[in-house]
Amino acid sequence: xxxxxxxxxxxxxxxxxxxxxxxxxxxxxxxxxxxxxxxxxxxxxxxxxxxxxxxxxxxxxxxxxxxxxxxxxxxxxxxxxxxxxxxxxxxxxxxxxxxxxxxxxxxxxxxxxxxxxxxxxxxxxxxxxxxxxxxxxxxxxxxxxxxxxxxxxxxxxxxxxxxxxxxxxxxxxxxxxxxxxxxx
Amino acid sequence: xxxxxxxxxxxxxxxxxxxxxxxxxxxxxxxxxxxxxxxxxxxxxxxxxxxxxxxxxxxxxxxxxxxxxxxxxxxxxxxxxxxxxxxxxxxxxxxxxxxxxxxxxxxxxxxxxxxxxxxxxxxxxxxxxxxxxxxxxxxxxxxxxxxxxxxxxxxxxxxxxxxxxxxxxxxxxxxxxxxxxxxxxxxxxxxxxxxxxxxxxxxxxxxxxxxxxxxxxxxxxxxxxxxxxxxxxxxxxxxxxxxxxxxxxxxxxxxxxxx
Numbered sequence: 126x127x128x129x130x131x132x133x134x135x136x137x138x139x140x141x142x143x144x145x146x147x148x149x150x151x152x153x154x155x156x157x158x159x160x161x162x163x164x165x166x167x168x169x170x171x172x173x174x175x176x177x178x179x180x181x182x183x184x185x186x187x188x189x190x191x192x193x194x195x196x197x198x199x200x201x202x203x204x205x206x207x208x209x210x211x212x213x214x215x216x217x218x219x220x221x222x223x224x225x226x227x228x229x230x231x232x233x234x235x236x237x238x239x240x241x242x243x244x245x246x247x248x249x250x251x252x253x254x255x256x257x258x259x260x261x262x263x264x265x266x267x268x269x270x271x272x273x274x275x276x277x278x279x280x281x282x283x284x285x286x287x288x289x290x291x292x293x294x295x296x297x298x299x300x301x302x303x304x305x306x307x308x309x
Numbered sequence: 310x311x312x313x314x315x316x317x318x319x320x321x322x323x324x325x326x327x328x329x330x331x332x333x334x335x336x337x338x339x340x341x342x343x344x345x346x347x348x349x350x351x352x353x354x355x356x357x358x359x360x361x362x363x364x365x366x367x368x369x370x371x372x373x374x375x376x377x378x379x380x381x382x383x384x385x386x387x388x389x390x391x392x393x394x395x396x397x398x399x400x401x402x403x404x405x406x407x408x409x410x411x412x413x414x415x416x417x418x419x420x421x422x423x424x425x426x427x428x429x430x431x432x433x434x435x436x437x438x439x440x441x442x443x444x445x446x447x448x449x450x451x452x453x454x455x456x457x458x459x460x461x462x463x464x465x466x467x468x469x470x471x472x473x474x475x476x477x478x479x480x481x482x483x484x485x486x487x488x489x490x491x492x493x494x495x496x497x498x499x500x501x502x503x504x505x506x507x508x509x510x511x512x513x514x515x516x517x518x519x520x521x522x523x524x525x526x527x528x529x530x531x532x533x534x535x536x537x538x539x540x541x542x543x544x545x546x547x548x549x550x551x552x553x554x555x556x557x558x559x560x561x562x563x564x565x566x567x568x
Binding site: 226227228229233234235237241242243246247249250253 | 525528544547562
């Protein structure tokens with residue numbers, strides 16, 4: 126449990142009787158501070174009312190905390206040693222139920238996906254394999270001269286120049302060879 | 310682009326964890342595919358996998374124009390990361406010219422590259438801030454939306470056939486997000502394939518997507534047209550009587566919250 130503050134003020138509302146207690150939130154739970162509490166009166170009052178449930182309000186936060194009868198009827202000495210544990214079991218159960226519900230929703234959605242979408246999608250993917258998207262062109266921008274065309278034309282022009290140069294070079298080599306053979 | 314049965318697993322504390330679990334889909338040129346899901350559902354991982362940037366145990370099949378991923382395909386892919394990595398002291402034009410000089414082929418002259426940058430600036434609507442500094446934590450500069458557009462512009466310079474965007478609207482107000490998505494839509498309509506992850510889009514943004522993949526802890530729970538998602542969930546028993554943003558409803562379901 127995370128310690129938020131050292132001390133909390135709680136107002137115990139028992140019909141018309143109001144008792145002020147200072148509780149400390151410790152790793153073990155809520156502990157009563159004996160120096161500021163009329164613990165005897167509190168114990169008597171709690172037993173007299175025979176409460177199985179006690180809702181108390183926190184001054185800063187509206188926390189609804191559930192205390193069990195067994196805890197309330199404990200003697201002060203026992204309180205002092207053990208403290209009043211918050212109903213952590215209840216909280217854990219609640220979060221577990223929520224987690225379980227989420228898991229169930231997710232599983233049902235995954236099952237629905239497998240049943241309704243996955244099969245159809247795989248068939249769609251298989252049929253798409255025959256379609257070639259190469260004929261679909263893209264525009265780089267809205268202007269007349271697209272950037273891809275712009276770059277492409279430049280590269281194309283350079284390729285033609287290279288091709289002509291190579292051809293001329295090969296022709297020159299051929300004539301040189303012929304010339305050398307003639308000299309020999 | 311097609312991806313089929315993508316599975317990605319990582320080892321965490323000697324235990325194998327499945328990050329992506331059998332994801333299949335098709336995106337055609339001119340379409341925008343949005344990946345939706347709560348934090349940690351695998352959106353960015355899937356995007357990285359589609360961009361060929363994921364290292365590790367990735368199984369499945371991804372093809373681009375019926376061809377497997379290759380170096381030439383990578384050069385034609387633009388990837389806009391979630392964080393804008395820009396030099397704060399450069400202006401918008403300087404940033405894009407610098408990128409153009411580095412990324413465009415040597416066959417183009419400097420002047421041609423500058424002309425290309427001008428086109429991208431005007432295409433992304435960055436004319437008003439072209440001479441403003443990018444800025445950073447200690448230096449006032451252009452707005453977040455403009456920074457996002459500069460990041461997109463950096464990828465636009467190479468004229469990608471496939472544009473991958475990771476959370477292009479995160480941290481932006483609804484109007485700026487809509488403006489960014491309008492820009493993306495315009496780019497897609499030029500024949501590009503756009504894949505984007507998005508976190509909590511407004512309904513206006515949601516209906517701009519052509520297709521949606523909804524992920525929940527790495528598993529797909531919806532794939533199909535954005536416009537029919539609500540109808541689908543209603544048909545499988547998850548409907549709501551109140552009018553809600555479809556993206557919110559989808560995220561609730563991906564989180565496992567019953568409606």
